[in-house]
Amino acid sequence: MKLALEAFIRLIYPANCGICRRFLTLRENTLCSDCRETLTALRFSYEAMNTVFRSGDLNSGWFLYPYKSPVKDLLTGLKFLKKRHLTNAFNDDIGDIMTLIRSENRYDWIVPIPLDRGRKLERHFNQAELIARRARKSLNLPLRSCLKKKHSTMRQSTFSKEERIWNIRNSFKVARADSIQGKSILLVDDIYTTGATASEAARTLKECGASRIDIFAVARTQTELRKQVN
Numbered sequence: 001m002k003l004a005l006e007a008f009i010r011l012i013y014p015a016n017c018g019i020c021r022r023f024l025t026l027r028e029n030t031l032c033s034d035c036r037e038t039l040t041a042l043r044f045s046y047e048a049m050n051t052v053f054r055s056g057d058l059n060s061g062w063f064l065y066p067y068k069s070p071v072k073d074l075l076t077g078l079k080f081l082k083k084r085h086l087t088n089a090f091n092d093d094i095g096d097i098m099t100l101i102r103s104e105n106r107y108d109w110i111v112p113i114p115l116d117r118g119r120k121l122e123r124h125f126n127q128a129e130l131i132a133r134r135a136r137k138s139l140n141l142p143l144r145s146c147l148k149k150k151h152s153t154m155r156q157s158t159f160s161k162e163e164r165i166w167n168i169r170n171s172f173k174v175a176r177a178d179s180i181q182g183k184s185i186l187l188v189d190d191i192y193t194t195g196a197t198a199s200e201a202a203r204t205l206k207e208c209g210a211s212r213i214d215i216f217a218v219a220r221t222q223t224e225l226r227k228q229v230n
């Protein structure tokens with residue numbers, strides 16, 4: 001009877017796994033149990049989630065997964081196919097890492113890395129803000145979208161590390177800059193690649209008097225991880 005009811009509900013409200021497209025049971029959310037297991041297996045160990053930066057304006061970084069499939073597919077679907085609900089696939093893991101972050105640091109605000117106006121109009125949402133909203137639920141902190149893009153920049157993904165720094169330089173501004181003084185801020189983004197964007201955001205906020213800037217990103221590219229080890 002229960003199975004028949006489930007089948008009936010899924011007939012009216014069908015839902016597919018965000019990775020393998022299999023039909024979901026009522027107990028599954030966004031991902032099927034197999035893909036959920038694959039995602040969990042990919043997660044960094046608690047020790048590997050945190051990176052302390054030895055130079056620059058960013059103090060430390062928190063990362064959940066390496067940027068590879070299926071995390072890469074989920075983030076691509078979120079960003080380019082506009083499937084906002086795919087952020088739910090990360091909900092539990094974001095909750096876990098936020099508990100870890102809360103035990104290590106106290107922040108005043110959560111600040112998403114902004115999109116420029118044109119890209120936000122085209123996409124209708126900022127994926128970093130969706131992730132930041134989930135993070136704030138666990139941290140119970142105000143989410144402030146005080147960081148803005150001054151002008152459009154070319155897509156960072158097409159550039160080398162040096163070109164990314166040049167592309168993003170001076171592209172941020174801060175709304176109500178006088179309120180930043182002394183604030184400890186957790187920046188949030190979907191992917192951390194070379195760190196050029198997060199570093200420029202941190203530099204801009206520190207110029208306004210912020211005391212500490214850390215970054216949380218769902219995924220971190222492996223090239224940077226290898227560099228870190230070497």
Ligand SMILES: [Zn+2]
Nearest residue numbers: 017020032035
């Ligand atoms: Zn699946």
